[in-house]
Amino acid sequence: MKRLALLGASGHGKVVADLATCAGWQEVVFFDDAWPQLKENGAWKVSGDSKLLLEHVNEFDGVLVSIGDCAIRWHKHLELKAAGAPLVTLIHPKACVSSMVRLAAGSAVMAGVVINVDVIMGEACIVNTGATIDHDCTLGSAVHVSPGAHLSGNINVRNGSWIGLGALIKQGVTIGERVTVAAGAVVLSSVDDGKTVAGVPARELVKRRD
Numbered sequence: 001m002k003r004l005a006l007l008g009a010s011g012h013g014k015v016v017a018d019l020a021t022c023a024g025w026q027e028v029v030f031f032d033d034a035w036p037q038l039k040e041n042g043a044w045k046v047s048g049d050s051k052l053l054l055e056h057v058n059e060f061d062g063v064l065v066s067i068g069d070c071a072i073r074w075h076k077h078l079e080l081k082a083a084g085a086p087l088v089t090l091i092h093p094k095a096c097v098s099s100m101v102r103l104a105a106g107s108a109v110m111a112g113v114v115i116n117v118d119v120i121m122g123e124a125c126i127v128n129t130g131a132t133i134d135h136d137c138t139l140g141s142a143v144h145v146s147p148g149a150h151l152s153g154n155i156n157v158r159n160g161s162w163i164g165l166g167a168l169i170k171q172g173v174t175i176g177e178r179v180t181v182a183a184g185a186v187v188l189s190s191v192d193d194g195k196t197v198a199g200v201p202a203r204e205l206v207k208r209r210d
Contacts, residue, residue, distance in 0.1 A: 008067035009041035062088035
């Protein structure tokens with residue numbers, strides 16, 4: 001029996017668990033730091049916290065962090081990697097992923113996704129429902145491309161960035177590290193590290209000083 005452990009029993013975790021079931025995993029078990037108060041996540045059992053998972057990683061055929069937040073997902077991914085966990089990448093059978101795409105371990109590719117030729121994707125990424133990534137894009141580690149977001153060709157999204165729901169990014173643009181692109185934004189030019197951009201066309205959001 002193929003057994004998969006997921007760390008992170010959230011709504012996103014449910015989607016990942018369903019993906020795994022569709023992809024042929026026969027048993028999916030959650031771990032979450034809200035355990036033992038949290039005992040179930042929908043149809044799936046929560047069997048322990050992250051510490052317990054680290055102690056039992058060798059009992060599973062695959063392990064994945066199912067946490068949406070990029071920074072937390074990356075931190076937990078590195079902990080599991082250091083412990084020798086059998087980190088896997090999950091691809092929904094209804095995603096369309098070119099055979100010439102390079103996907104590193106620890107990522108989840110959801111239903112309806114299209115990833116075209118010569119895309120390179122780092123560790124612990126999420127490409128969420130219905131998102132598209134066109135040719136020759138490079139995604140760093142711990143990137144989250146939200147549902148319905150669309151990346152044109154030759155885009156570079158660096159580590160830890162979050163592309164919001166339904167966002168559009170023009171070809172050739174670079175998105176720096178730890179960038180947040182707001183839902184529905186249309187990004188026409190490159191964005192520096194740590195910035196948050198929103199709007200059509202996307203502009204940096206600056207905090208008010210009272």
